[in-house]
Amino acid sequence: MTTTPVEKSINGRQPPVEVSPALEERGGLPAFLANLKALPDTARDSVVRHGVPTSDRARSQTVFSNFFLHVMSVRVHLRSLKFSATMGLGIILLVLFGILTFTGILLMVYYKPAVDLAYDSMKDIIYVVPSGRFIRNIHRWAAHGMVLCVFLHMARVFYTAAYKKPREFNWVIGMALFVLTLGLSFTGYLLPWDQLAFWACTIGANIAQSPRELTDALGITASLDIGGMQKELLLGAHYVGQEALVRFYVLHVVVLPLVLTLFAAVHIWRIRKDGGLAKPAETVPPRPTGKDVEAPSMTAMTPKQGDPSTRTWGLMALMKGRTPAVGKELRNTIPAYPNALYAIAALAMLTTAVMLFLGYFFDAPLKELANPGIPENPAKAPWYFLGLQEMVSYSAFMGGVGIPAVVILGLALIPYLDREREIPGRWICGQEGIRVAWQTALFSFLFTVALLTFTVNFGWLRNWFLEIPQIIITFVNPGTVLVTAFIVWSLGIIGKTRSTRMSAIALFTCFIVAFVVLTYFATVHRGPNWDFYWWPSQWPTH
Amino acid sequence: MSKLSRNSALEESPRFQEPASRRDFLGLAAIWSAVAAFGAALIGSLRLPMPSVFPESNSRVKIGHPERYPKGSVTHLPELRLWVFHDAKGLYSISSICTHLGCIAGRSADGIFRCPCHGSIFAPDGKVLQGPAPTPLHWIAMGLSPDGQLLVDTAINVPLGTRLPV
Structure with a gap:
């Protein structure tokens, strides 16, 4: 049995206790006893096949050979660890998803997805189950945090141009993850079977049915009822009841988390394969300084004495590219283990601490038992759907299906329509980008506010022409006007700057600003019967 | 020499493919038949969640004798x-x-219907006055059952203005 010199030198531990050949030959009881004595060591060695790494190279080897660590590259660029590069949002999302899975499984222990039992089991979780209220609160806050961080993460990736080639498809996967996150949130809030649950789900299912608005206008609903099919598939009935609850439960606890896990795995894998986080290419490599650079990496092994034929070589990686990557890109990189590991652990601790804090001090609401006879007034969705609810209050089909589909599709296509080469990883493309972003933000803000003011004061087409056909309102309503204005503005930016990147910045900024304005407007200024009020304190009491 | 005769620009393109050999053809056929088989199985399985029988109760309900609803009355049946x-x-x-x-x-005293969720407003006869509702409120089919009670079928809509003469 030979141990290669390489293996010995990188494992910071003594080689395993070797049974002398004489003992081995004897066999029988002494060998058995020797094996028994060595059991803790051999068992540990079989599980963790590397010792405690004590050198940078050994740690790199560890990252390389360990299943859980190999999501990191062996070396990580200094820039990627800077907070300003990513704000840690991807890792925070991963941690939040972990927290949600963990607390979700705990909640499943007591939750019963039955119409007669669901609400009572929620009460049990809150008032009877040990730490049930705390765990449920954390689950809720982590869910809200995940939606918020998905938005922020998307904005970060967009504004740093990290969607550029070769990362186009990873941006599309990100879109899928965004939709899945919203789907998980939506299916999650039916489960308590309270008033919010019931009416949000009723509205959601009817949005799924809203293509009827279009098919009715075309007179083809009888032969091709896409809307009706979608609703039946979602609810298993024509109203929200037991069938719908089970379906949403299955989606929430099995289907969507599984799909999200798969997509997230591909998402992270592609980041690794695309060479880590997007970063500007280094034009002038700085002189190597510091001790990290002195022992560059495993790719530049110190030559060993002795006969080359007895040396062990390992295949490290198959890389794309025309020239060998040896020695390149090593400057300004540091070993991922422990540096990136510490950063990840710190983010995980911080995220968990924030969730524990929120969960301890702020209770997740539970409204009264679902009442199919009377909706709440106003019946408001969670904050991240309120912008959509405002859109839906203009046209069910356009606001609930048409515009979201156009927005998601438009976002997904950005990397394919803007293929300009530019410095990846840089925020908003420098001075010009910042100017375009500010101008666009101002335009989008003013336009959205003006449109809302107009709609609140003067109403819309139906207020002026009572008998107007629905199909006209479906296609001409404040929502479509907003989207059209944004598209026209972005095309104008292309014309002015001759840059698709600038146009993409304009389009994205338009939607982000409009999303914020609409969400704020629907949260604060919409009251009972979806009427306009300056403040919730002015809502009529009944 | 044969290489020179080919279109070298085309060959250099990353999308260039040699014409399929017999082995490639059989391999591709195997893969695509597997894809087709699994695809068909998947589509077949997805038939399961589309219900053929709905769990709801009968939409045809007796709502009492016509005397319960005298001329000029407005009655709410919340159930x-x-x-x-x-x-x-x-x-x-x-x-x-x-x-x-x-x-x-909800119906207010003046007969106007107002929806709390997205602000649709309907006239006393159900016509849309304002808001996003695409069609008027549904008029529901009514009839008399043999035992003299009024019968409604909430699944059947009738044209606006259809009345049951009493």
């Missing part, structure tokens, strides 16, 4: 989400389920 009216021309009933997204529209 059925229904308003029953009796005017000079006869009996009729209007569903209070908003045609926009299924919330329950």
Whole structure:
């Protein structure tokens, strides 16, 4: 049995206790006893096949050979660890998803997805189950945090141009993850079977049915009822009841988390394969300084004495590219283990601490038992759907299906329509980008506010022409006007700057600003019967 | 030499493919038949969640004798989400389920229906006055059952203005 010199030198531990050949030959009881004595060591060695790494190279080897660590590259660029590069949002999302899975499984222990039992089991979780209220609160806050961080993460990736080639498809996967996150949130809030649950789900299912608005206008609903099919598939009935609850439960606890896990795995894998986080290419490599650079990496092994034929070589990686990557890109990189590991652990601790804090001090609401006879007034969705609810209050089909589909599709296509080469990883493309972003933000803000003011004061087409056909309102309503204005503005930016990147910045900024304005407007200024009020304190009491 | 005769620009393109050999053809055929088989199985399985029988109760309900609804009366049947009216021309009933997204529209004293969810407003006869509702409130089919009671079928809509003469 030979141990290669390489293996010995990188494992910071003594080689395993070797049974002398004489003992081995004897066999029988002494060998058995020797094996028994060595059991803790051999068992540990079989599980963790590397010792405690004590050198940078050994740690790199560890990252390389360990299943859980190999999501990191062996070396990580200094820039990627800077907070300003990513704000840690991807890792925070991963941690939040972990927290949600963990607390979700705990909640499943007591939750019963039955119409007669669901609400009572929620009460049990809150008032009877040990730490049930705390765990449920954390689950809720982590869910809200995940939606918020998905938005922020998307904005970060967009504004740093990290969607550029070769990362186009990873941006599309990100879109899928965004939709899945919203789907998980939506299916999650039916489960308590309270008033919010019931009416949000009723509205959601009817949005799924809203293509009827279009098919009715075309007179083809009888032969091709896409809307009706979608609703039946979602609810298993024509109203929200037991069938719908089970379906949403299955989606929430099995289907969507599984799909999200798969997509997230591909998402992270592609980041690794695309060479880590997007970063500007280094034009002038700085002189190597510091001790990290002195022992560059495993790719530049110190030559060993002795006969080359007895040396062990390992295949490290198959890389794309025309020239060998040896020695390149090593400057300004540091070993991922422990540096990136510490950063990840710190983010995980911080995220968990924030969730524990929120969960301890702020209770997740539970409204009264679902009442199919009377909706709440106003019946408001969670904050991240309120912008959509405002859109839906203009046209069910356009606001609930048409515009979201156009927005998601438009976002997904950005990397394919803007293929300009530019410095990846840089925020908003420098001075010009910042100017375009500010101008666009101002335009989008003013336009959205003006449109809302107009709609609140003067109403819309139906207020002026009572008998107007629905199909006209479906296609001409404040929502479509907003989207059209944004598209026209972005095309104008292309014309002015001759840059698709600038146009993409304009389009994205338009939607982000409009999303914020609409969400704020629907949260604060919409009251009972979806009427306009300056403040919730002015809502009529009944 | 044969290489020179080929279109070298085409070959250098990353999308260039040699014409399929017999082995490649058989391999591709195997893969695509596997894809087709699994695809067909998947589509077949997805038939399962489309219900063929719905769990709801009978939509045809007796709502009592016509005397319960005297001329000029307006009666709310919250269980059925229904308003029953009796005017000079006869009996009729209007569903209070908003045609926009299924919330329950409330009826105020002036006869106007208002939906709390997205602000649709309907006239006393169900016509849309304002808001996103695409169609008027549904008028529900009414009839008399052999035992003399009124019968409504909440699954059947009738044209606006259809009344049951009494």
